[in-house]
Amino acid sequence: MRKKPDKDTFFWQGNEACAEAALAAGCRFFAGYPITPSSEIAELLSKMLPKAGGIAIQMEDELASIGAVVGASWAGAKAMTATSGPGFSLMQETIGYAFMTETPCVIVDVQRLGPSTGQATKCGQGDVMQARWGTHGDYTAIALSPNSVQEMFELTIKAFNLAEKYRTPVTLLADETIAHMRERATMPPKENIEIVNRRKPKPNEKAFFGLEEVPPMPSVGEGYNLAVTGSTHNEYGIRFTADPEVHRKLVERLNSKIQNHADEIAEVETHNIDECKIGIVAFGCTSRAIYEAAESAEEKGVAIGYARLKTLWPFPEKTVRALAETAEKIIVPEMNLKQVFYEVQRVADGSAEVIPLNKIGGGELITPEELTQKILESARN
Amino acid sequence: MTETFSMKNYLRDLPLPFCAGCGAMTVMSEFLRAAYELGHKDLSKFVFCSGIGCSAWIPSPHFMADSVHTLHGRSIPAATGIKLMRPDLNTVIFGGDGDIVGIGLSHFIHAARRNTDILVIMVNNMIYGMTGGQVAPTTPLGSKTTTTPYGSFEHPLDAARLAAAAGACYVARWTTAQPKELKESIKKAINMKGFRFIEATSQCQTAYGRRAGFKNAGEMLKWFKENAIPIEQAEKMDEESLTGKIVVGEFVQRQRPTLVETVYKMIEEAKTVEKG
Numbered sequence: 001m002r003k004k005p006d007k008d009t010f011f012w013q014g015n016e017a018c019a020e021a022a023l024a025a026g027c028r029f030f031a032g033y034p035i036t037p038s039s040e041i042a043e044l045l046s047k048m049l050p051k052a053g054g055i056a057i058q059m060e061d062e063l064a065s066i067g068a069v070v071g072a073s074w075a076g077a078k079a080m081t082a083t084s085g086p087g088f089s090l091m092q093e094t095i096g097y098a099f100m101t102e103t104p105c106v107i108v109d110v111q112r113l114g115p116s117t118g119q120a121t122k123c124g125q126g127d128v129m130q131a132r133w134g135t136h137g138d139y140t141a142i143a144l145s146p147n148s149v150q151e152m153f154e155l156t157i158k159a160f161n162l163a164e165k166y167r168t169p170v171t172l173l174a175d176e177t178i179a180h181m182r183e184r185a186t187m188p189p190k191e192n193i194e195i196v197n198r199r200k201p202k203p204n205e206k207a208f209f210g211l212e213e214v215p216p217m218p219s220v221g222e223g224y225n226l227a228v229t230g231s232t233h234n235e236y237g238i239r240f241t242a243d244p245e246v247h248r249k250l251v252e253r254l255n256s257k258i259q260n261h262a263d264e265i266a267e268v269e270t271h272n273i274d275e276c277k278i279g280i281v282a283f284g285c286t287s288r289a290i291y292e293a294a295e296s297a298e299e300k301g302v303a304i305g306y307a308r309l310k311t312l313w314p315f316p317e318k319t320v321r322a323l324a325e326t327a328e329k330i331i332v333p334e335m336n337l338k339q340v341f342y343e344v345q346r347v348a349d350g351s352a353e354v355i356p357l358n359k360i361g362g363g364e365l366i367t368p369e370e371l372t373q374k375i376l377e378s379a380r381n
Numbered sequence: 382m383t384e385t386f387s388m389k390n391y392l393r394d395l396p397l398p399f400c401a402g403c404g405a406m407t408v409m410s411e412f413l414r415a416a417y418e419l420g421h422k423d424l425s426k427f428v429f430c431s432g433i434g435c436s437a438w439i440p441s442p443h444f445m446a447d448s449v450h451t452l453h454g455r456s457i458p459a460a461t462g463i464k465l466m467r468p469d470l471n472t473v474i475f476g477g478d479g480d481i482v483g484i485g486l487s488h489f490i491h492a493a494r495r496n497t498d499i500l501v502i503m504v505n506n507m508i509y510g511m512t513g514g515q516v517a518p519t520t521p522l523g524s525k526t527t528t529t530p531y532g533s534f535e536h537p538l539d540a541a542r543l544a545a546a547a548g549a550c551y552v553a554r555w556t557t558a559q560p561k562e563l564k565e566s567i568k569k570a571i572n573m574k575g576f577r578f579i580e581a582t583s584q585c586q587t588a589y590g591r592r593a594g595f596k597n598a599g600e601m602l603k604w605f606k607e608n609a610i611p612i613e614q615a616e617k618m619d620e621e622s623l624t625g626k627i628v629v630g631e632f633v634q635r636q637r638p639t640l641v642e643t644v645y646k647m648i649e650e651a652k653t654v655e656k657g
Binding site for chain 1 (some may be wrong): 382393395425428430441445446447448450451452454455457458459460461462463464465466467469470487488491580644646647651652654
């Protein structure tokens with residue numbers, strides 16, 4: 001007899017898991033603009049949020065979507081938008097604003113194949129560097145990369161938690177494959193889901209933009225006479241557009257409050273990184289090929305170690321460096337033209353030879369066979 | 382009211398950034414006077430949003446109130462997010478013509494269409510003032526600016542008529558030479574719901590007036606007085622005789638379901654639906 005499925009087990013689409021997670025994380029405001037392959041998130045949240053007393057609104061474009069998200073966040077709501085490459089491009093200026101004003105919010109970028117309109121319905125991983133460097137000025141990004149439907153759920157919650165903890169925009173850098181595939185996923189009991197909320201000010205706390213690494217954040221309408229600005233400002237939100245010290249102090253803190261916690265933020269699935277000949281660094285849908293490829297190569301006597309990056313930014317340097325110290329060679333499979341490759345090369349710093357494995361076009365995935373072949377080839381030479 | 386009105390009661394103790402003779406000062410003082418006359422001893426019932434430009438600095442950070450100073454053109458989206466989550470707050474936007482109907486035009490039209498419950502006060506100085514006097518979507522045809530040194534070859538936008546056509550509940554235009562009318566419109570608009578738009582045609586002697594041939598800000602105000610045509614009178618005039626005139630008055634005043642009303646009604650209905 002077939003076992004009756006647990007009531008907390010679902011056969012979800014990736015985008016569905018993302019919407020469910022947003023709700024579970026406490027998201028109560030969504031603003032977005034339709035774009036393949038992320039639209040299901042907007043559709044589902046439009047159905048789900050009002051039932052939970054929240055709001056989902058379709059705005060006139062992506063500029064307005066992220067703008068409304070920032071406004072809602074200052075009004076006290078956990079807020080999110082979902083888009084794909086072209087929309088992510090349009091949002092970049094406001095992502096910088098959210099960083100500068102320390103506005104927690106979540107941006108889901110379900111990557112498709114660019115540049116430009118490219119192949120709009122096909123999978124790609126070409127927004128990795130945009131998630132890191134997309135906005136202008138000195139900026140430190142947090143971006144997470146799920147490789148299963150289950151992780152769409154888990155990392156969406158983590159994205160909200162990191163946004164609230166560090167008061168910064170967080171990108172969930174998903175891809176078309178993970179967003180549109182369906183697989184088994186479980187929702188943990190509510191009490192087991194860790195939820196982080198922004199720290200509200202204690203009485204007499206008035207410095208909402210400094211004095212400590214992550215300052216407390218009040219909302220508008222709470223009587224604080226909040227001054228929020230994307231211009232350089234002092235600890236109290238007052239604009240200082242020429243003072244070099246005020247700028248240095250602010251922007252250095254905004255960057256270091258994330259960089260100082262890079263190890264804490266980094267989440268990496270590892271296998272044999274301490275004793276391997278060939279290493280693999282992979283992320284997102286592409287990383288689904290590493291398990292089978294590692295098994296096949298190990299059967300042929302090649303010791304494999306891998307680091308599967310759930311956190312892309314800040315780059316998990318510690319783990320990748322550890323892998324580079326043992327592995328002779330590191331293969332970096334990705335569905336773009338070497339975006340993470342150069343990052344691995346920088347971190348490896350000559351300790352291991354870094355070998356790219358790239359594939360773009362038509363949404364074709366890098367198969368376990370292709371990766372196995374690359375491993376065996378690299379092991380021989 | 383026993384106390385007399387003083388702007389200082391509503392402002393942070395910071396130097397104001399405006400040039401001598403700037404019309405933004407008039408808009409700032411008439412807004413605060415309006416709030417005072419409506420019985421607001423402070424601005425705690427308000428939240429202010431602005432974008433980038435000289436008039437964005439009217440509330441931010443000068444008003445002793447919550448102010449969110451956003452990006453160029455994006456005050457309306459941010460205000461939309463705030464108002465939807467905090468419908469109890471009176472959400473007011475200050476912005477220039479470049480900010481509101483140049484780079485931010487799409488949001489302006491859609492907010493009027495949605496009947497978003499915000500009051501937008503646009504200081505129309507007919508120029509990009511902060512960046513040094515470049516042509517704006519509101520610059521009169523033929524005006525010399527730094528990017529139209531031979532005179533502007535574009536027709537200006539009539540933002541008030543656009544707002545009215547797009548669905549605003551209240552639209553008025555006055556010049557800074559009519560501060561009393563401006564204040565009365567602000568008072569009326571503060572207490573209304575839905576999308577409200579007040580355009581204040583304003584003097585920028587520094588970046589517009591001096592290139593357009595005005596000797597000082599006072600001359601610009603004189604020009605406003607001489608060329609302001611009440612809307613009732615303008616309706617009887619043809620397009621040609623209205624060229625170069627500033628049509629002032631109340632363009633529209635109406636009620637229709639506002640965004641806050643329709644959204645919260647939808648939420649109540651959604652809660653009664655069993656399965657999605």
